[in-house]
Amino acid sequence: MIELALGCARAIFTDRHGGTSVAPYDSMNLAGHVGDDPAAVEENSRLLARRLGLVDPSLWVRPMHVHGTDILEVTASSGPVEADGSVTTVPGLPLVALGADCAPIALANDDAVGAVHAGWRGALGGVVETGVAALRRLGTGPVRAAIGPCICVRHYEFGTDALAPLVARFGARAAGRTDDGAPAFDLPFALRRALEDAGVDEITDTRCCTAESADYFSYRRDHRTGRQAVIVVKVPVSSRR
Template sequence: MDFIIPDWPAPPSIGAASTTRQGGVSVAPFDSFNLAGHVGDAPEAVAANRALLVKSLALPAEPVWLSQMHDTTVVDAGHSEPGVEADASVAFGPDVVCAVMTADCLPVLLCHERGDRVGVVHAGWRGLSTGVLEAAVRALGGGDGLMAWLGPAIGPEAFQVGGEVREAFLDRDPGAAIAFQPDGERWLADLYTLARRRLAARGVTTVYGGGWCTFSDARRFFSYRREPRTGRMASLIWIRR
């Protein structure tokens, strides 16, 4: 299996990981470690991959999978049914696995330095621009004591957007202009920089990770922009007993 384990100073009680596309049983174009059941992959392959995930990471429970809507809804994973519509989840005790799925959007893991609360966020540009990170930080009690880790997302040299996307960010934060570079009549957007700015504005200044590009690394990552019919990776966080 090929997992990315966050390099951050989280307490020992915190478990966290991001998957790649490698190590599962799905066939092309979902090859091979697709974890999403909504993309057209064979249900038995998805079920097998999810079972491999639980076993390989020694998860304390099945992840609480979300129905992601590119919105700002945050749920308490410890009191939510699988498939709940949300783009972020939080947990305040052990044996609850928070998870989001991505294939270019930015996954963000959050934990408190005390190790007593965790969260995960699916931050596509829409949710990022309208406040999904802020909502997750608020659900965890504010930024004091929180740290963040930015998982694999489309990189700043590949994420081309229109002017309306840039304006959606600048309307709330004029300083976000530094995260956009002109590319002809369009713009190249840096999701990592945009996320760091939003986190810092809410008091989360210890931020790790970033630097991957799901679009450019076809061997390791799924990318919806590169291949619209493709699988999804997962980013997960939980509290150990």
């Protein structure tokens, strides 16, 4: 698990360790839509809530990701809604974005926090820029972002046809090669580029490759597998260091 202080936020990037799910979801799977036992997913969430001192998972904001660009502005958990991210100004309200090769991204400025799910489709559609704009509508101050564990270019083979629109949007450097020399998409590069284009002031990259590290779920590597998450929480002013 990686925890970062980001503007007014606490950003926690989970990995696959410390949960109760059995193979192939072992063990800290946080996704209910991938075939895992729903009771195990809820128990995993409760374990995390206890370890991290967060409110009960029934109160977390956990939209269902559809590789789109909708970002919810929330003041409370809203039940099962399709979206690829959320933003809030409510202290202590955990926002969750999932991934297993796609990147979970944390956003924060002085007043608001956000969590975004971004893979190639969302990045191309503009989910990063939409997330940053939603954050700016809710608060002021420098925007900080952290890119969570996601698949790196060396493991993300892509057809040249599929790469063309990504190169058109993010530039030639978005196309690279895998370890085997096949054409590949550089998702972390594209996400950084999208964050820069959106005027984000400070970008942190956790630089963990999900396909490479057994500490993370990877859809490309394992197909049937779980999801890790970023959990972003606004820290109450009184408890900031």
